[in-house]
Amino acid sequence: MTDDDRLSAVLKEPDPRAGAAARRFAERAAASWSTDLAYATLASPIGELLLVASRRGLTVVYYADRGIEAPLAELAATRSPRIVASAARLDPWRRELDEYFARRREAFDSPLDLSSLSGFRRRVLLATARIPYGAALSYKEVAAKAGSPGAARAAGNALGSNPLPIVIPCHRVRHVGGGLGGYTGGVERKRALLAIEQQHG
Amino acid sequence: MERLPPFQVVLDRHSDEVWRVLRGMVGAQAAEDCFQETFLAALRAYPRLREGSNVRAWLLTIAHRKAIDHTRRRRHELPLEEEHEPAAPRAPEREIWSAVAQLPPRQRAAVVLRYGADLAHREVAELIGCSEEAARRSLHEGLKRMREEL
Incomplete structure (x- = not known):
């Protein structure tokens, strides 16, 4: 060397x-x-x-x-x-x-930054954030709460691009007839999250 | 649109080398502070970095500047060689570290950047802000001095 x-x-x-x-x-x-x-x-x-x-x-x-x-x-x-x-x-x-x-919490308390959201998408996600634990709304109902009763499909799209799944509980939104609808992380996860919330109540 | 990778990628990719260059230039103890200052300055300036820039050279330039600042601040405080020893160097290594530590800052920078980071003479010159000829001279004077020391 x-x-x-x-x-x-x-x-x-x-x-x-x-x-x-x-x-x-x-x-x-x-x-x-x-x-x-x-x-x-x-x-x-x-x-x-x-x-x-x-x-x-x-x-x-x-x-x-x-x-x-x-x-x-x-x-x-x-x-x-x-x-x-x-x-x-x-x-x-x-x-x-x-x-x-672990089923020891129903609502999230720490702050969220929603500054990347605007317009209808923001209103849809804010309406979704208010759906209580274990409850469910239809896409149509969420659209109505966001101020556009006829825009169920657009509400679905907005939920499909939810930047905060789980925390903004888009898994609590389903079709009017009870059909599960889609989910960002795959419908199996939607089912798993709903199961967690049902067993807790 | 800017296509800079997340800063964490830059940190992961270059932290070893920046640490080693700083260890060579200011010693292991002071390297911690210089390392933190280097990456904080880099993080602040990062969004303004132009796409396609040489991130490595940019970081080593900042590190070199922080090391020079540190050396100026400490000039009248601690003898540099005491700070320079890594945790538990084996004897021959200790001698090399000690010889590096005793070099004047410019020569030490040239030696550390050339042998610790494999930079070309031109890159060393750009980084420490002198001509290529002067960088070569600093390197050779540094090596000569070290050989005499060892």
């Missing part, structure tokens, strides 16, 4: 302190909101969830069946590239969701 190689080997020697420093950085950036968005994942009974918060509140819940890279890249492009991982920052929502899945 030459002197140059030795020098290079010493200077490049891996150092576990680098990883620890990086994790500390991300947590601090989230704690002080130097970042615009913070994220964490949650292992739930219906699969891995990606949770993303801004300083205003929780802004995305995502079924991470195909990993978290794509949704995070999408957020970087559409909201802000200032995104870091922070388990601590997402802790209030992770705890509430854990309680929900």
